[in-house]
Amino acid sequence: MLLTSYRLGNLTLPNRLVMAPMTRARAVDGKPTAETATYYAQRATAGLIVTEGVHPNAVGQAGPSMPGVHDDAQVEAWRVVTDAVHANGGRIFAQLMHGGRIGHVDVAGHHPVGPSAIAAGTDVFTPSGMAPAPVPRALTTAEVVEQVQAFGDAARRAVDAGFDGVELHGANGYLIQQFLSSSANERTDRYGGAGRVRFAVEAVEAAVDAIGADRVGIRLSPGGEIQGIVEEDVPALYGSLLKALPDIAYVHVLATTDDETLMGLRKAWPTAFVLNPGGQIGPVESTQEQGERWLANGADLISYGRAYLGNPDLVERFRLGLPLVSTERETWFSAPSGYVDYPSYQH
Numbered sequence: 001m002l003l004t005s006y007r008l009g010n011l012t013l014p015n016r017l018v019m020a021p022m023t024r025a026r027a028v029d030g031k032p033t034a035e036t037a038t039y040y041a042q043r044a045t046a047g048l049i050v051t052e053g054v055h056p057n058a059v060g061q062a063g064p065s066m067p068g069v070h071d072d073a074q075v076e077a078w079r080v081v082t083d084a085v086h087a088n089g090g091r092i093f094a095q096l097m098h099g100g101r102i103g104h105v106d107v108a109g110h111h112p113v114g115p116s117a118i119a120a121g122t123d124v125f126t127p128s129g130m131a132p133a134p135v136p137r138a139l140t141t142a143e144v145v146e147q148v149q150a151f152g153d154a155a156r157r158a159v160d161a162g163f164d165g166v167e168l169h170g171a172n173g174y175l176i177q178q179f180l181s182s183s184a185n186e187r188t189d190r191y192g193g194a195g196r197v198r199f200a201v202e203a204v205e206a207a208v209d210a211i212g213a214d215r216v217g218i219r220l221s222p223g224g225e226i227q228g229i230v231e232e233d234v235p236a237l238y239g240s241l242l243k244a245l246p247d248i249a250y251v252h253v254l255a256t257t258d259d260e261t262l263m264g265l266r267k268a269w270p271t272a273f274v275l276n277p278g279g280q281i282g283p284v285e286s287t288q289e290q291g292e293r294w295l296a297n298g299a300d301l302i303s304y305g306r307a308y309l310g311n312p313d314l315v316e317r318f319r320l321g322l323p324l325v326s327t328e329r330e331t332w333f334s335a336p337s338g339y340v341d342y343p344s345y346q347h
């Protein structure tokens with residue numbers, strides 16, 4: 001099943017493997033480099049590539065050496081990446097990741113913002129190492145609307161840069177999930193309380209207005225509790241979110257809750273359901289077996305993160321049952337090696 005094709009929006013994917021979004025922290029001045037183009041082009045046999053988190057505006061930058069897609073120079077730099085992937089026959093979405101309260105003034109001179117003035121209680125990356133996450137400045141209602149629009153503007157720029165679409169990062173404790181979570185969102189305006197799903201919905205709508213529903217997806221980690229997130233009544237919260245979302249190309253769900261809840265979300269969602277078995281960097285990397293099991297259980301596509309770091313030809317390795325290379329955590333972010341130096345399998 002993993003190796004069968006799938007129609008996603010206007011794209012025909014040759015297989016059902018998605019390269020999961022992975023921050024690599026190797027951008028220079030907020031822009032991807034020639035190496036970034038090589039890295040993604042090496043992985044172009046994936047049914048779909050979703051890039052590392054890319055900030056939709058300057059205040060959304062979560063950490064050092066992360067790329068953005070909010071100015072002309074960034075768009076031009078991403079164009080080199082999307083051209084390289086397309087030249088190798090691939091398809092690529094940009095993951096729009098707004099850090100919200102996950103960020104630090106030392107990263108790019110912007111104090112982080114969030115739904116409420118509540119710190120994440122974890123550490124964040126800064127140019128001089130890890131530091132406690134600061135208390136974010138709570139956005140006014142008018143500023144929330146501006147952050148919503150940033151997703152629409154960034155989606156437009158992503159398509160200008162040659163991306164086939166965008167995935168909004170609604171998982172892992174970044175801005176969109178901060179709005180969803182009662183532990184990070186104590187607002188009393190229309191974005192709080194029963195309106196906690198509103199920010200996610202409006203951000204998706206802004207992207208849809210900019211580039212069309214068939215080019216938009218959203219990533220979610222129902223029940224996921226990293227970066228200070230606490231979630232209660234997960235089936236009800238995410239059920240109401242899925243109901244309120246327009247029929248976009250896909251939802252990309254991490255296995256951060258029990259199988260029954262995941263299956264319920266699958267059934268409640270009308271278009272493509274992408275599942276990431278490994279969750280939030282769980283103890284075990286997603287496997288081929290898990291992928292096949294989830295496809296049999298109703299998922300349409302399976303995303304692989306860590307397996308894609310060391311195995312650019314993951315599709316071929318799955319096809320032929322070839323051994324997988326695993327990677328060292330020290331090379332995941334901002335390291336001189338471990339990026340473009342993993343070859344395809346040498347027969």
Ligand SMILES: Cc1cc2nc3c(=O)[nH]c(=O)nc-3n(C[C@H](O)[C@H](O)[C@H](O)COP(=O)(O)O)c2cc1C
Pocket residue numbers: 020021022023024052053095097169171172219254276277278279280281282284285286303304305306307332333
């Ligand atoms: C180095 C690294 C960076 C990651 N960065 C992101 C990111 O930018 N956005 C995101 O949604 N998930 C990110 N993740 C999570 C992965 O997309 C994926 O959910 C996780 O690794 C579990 O899947 P796996 O078992 O297939 O690796 C990252 C994971 C790793 C290992």
